[in-house]
C-alpha cells in the first residue's frame with residue numbers, strides 16, 4: 077500500500093476496458109494528505125505480513141496520530157477492487173469513481189478540521205434562522221460542491237453534472253459519463269459534529285442530443301430514470317469515513333484507513349436484512365401524517381405489524397447516516413413529506429439499496445422507475461428492507477401531503 081504523496085499527477089482521461097493498474101497510479105489522484113497521515117505500516121510493500129501492528133518500528137520523525145494499519149495480501153483497496161470488478165465498469169467509469177473518492181477524502185479532511193467549524197459558525201452567527209434560511213446552502217456545501225466539480229472536470233471523463241448546489245445542470249465536455257450529486261447532505265448538523273454525507277449517481281451520457289444548445293444537452297443528460305444509472309454511492313463522514321458503492325454488481329463498502337489515506341474494502345456484497353426492527357423518521361411530524369402512515373408506525377411500535385416484535389426508533393436527521401444504519405441493520409428509513417430530492421438523493425440511494433437487495437419507494441411506486449423532470453424536484457422517500465417496505469406500502473396513504481416547512 078503506498079502513501080499519498082504531495083506531488084500527484086492526476087490520471088489522464090481514460091476510456092476502454094478497465095486495466096487500471098497500468099494507467100492509474102496506485103495512490104489516489106491529486107489528494108494531498110499531509111505526510112503526517114502516513115504511518116510506517118503504509119510504507120511497507122504489499123504482501124509482507126505483519127504479525128502485529130505494534131511490531132512496526134516508528135520512524136524517528138513520525139508524528140502520526142493514526143493507528144498503524146495491518147496490510148496483508150488480503151487487503152483490497154478501492155483501486156484493486158475497481159480493477160477486479162466487472163459490472164458496468166470500464167476504465168472511464170473507474171476513473172470517474174477514483175476522482176469522486178479523492179474528492180470525498182478532501183471533504184472528510186475538511187469536515188474534521190477546526191476550519192470547518194469556523195466557516196459554518198461565522199455564517200450561522202450572522203443568520204437569524206427562518207424557514208427560508210433553513211434550506212439555504214451553508215458555506216461548506218459550496219466548498220464541497222467546488223471540490224467535487226473540480227475533481228469531475230479533472231477526470232476528463234464527464235460530459236455533464238448536476239448538483240444540489242447548482243441552479244441547473246452544467247455542461248462539462250466530451251466525456252462518456254454524467255454525474256449527479258449532493259455534495260454535503262445533512263450539513264445543518266455540522267456544528268454539532270453529527271454525521272454528514274456525499275451522495276452521487278453516475279449515468280452513461282446520451283448520444284442523441286448532438287444539435288441542442290449545451291444547456292439543453294446537460295439537462296437531458298441529467299434528468300433521467302434512476303433505472304438508467306450505471307453506478308452510485310455515498311460517502312459517510314462519521315466516526316469512520318465510509319464509501320459505499322455499486323457499479324451494478326452488488327453493493328460494497330470501504331473504510332478510509334487514516335494511516336495511509338486509502339479506502340479499504342470492509343463490507344463486500346452488502347445485503348440488507350429482509351426485515352429489520354428499526355424505523356427511522358422525524359416523528360415530530362406525526363400529526364401532519366396521513367392516517368395510513370400513522371397506523372403503520374403505531375402498529376410496528378406495538379409489535380402489531382407483520383413482524384410480531386416492537387420496533388425501535390432511530391433518527392439522526394442525516395440521510396446518508398440513517399440509510400447506512402438501515403442497510404446494515406435492516407428496517408426502514410423514511411422522510412414521508414416531499415423534502416428529499418429525486419435526482420441526486422432518491423435515485424442514487426435507491427439504486428444502491430436495490431443492489432443491496434432492498435427497496436426504494438415513494439410510498440406507492442418504485443423510485444428507479446420515476447422519470448426526473450426537474451433538477452430539484454422533491455418527493456417522499458422510503459428506503460429499506462424489502463419486507464418492511466412492502467408492508468409499509470400496504471397501508472395505502474403513507475405520503476405526507478401537509479408540508480408547511482418547519483423551523484428546525
Ligand SMILES: O=P(O)(O)OC[C@H]1O[C@](O)(COP(=O)(O)O)[C@@H](O)[C@@H]1O
Nearest residue numbers: 211261262263358393394395411415
Ligand atoms: O426535517 P426533516 O423532515 O426531518 O428532514 C431531514 C432530512 O433533511 C436532510 O437534512 C436534507 O435536507 P437538506 O437537503 O435541506 O440539507 C436529510 O439529511 C434529512 O434526512
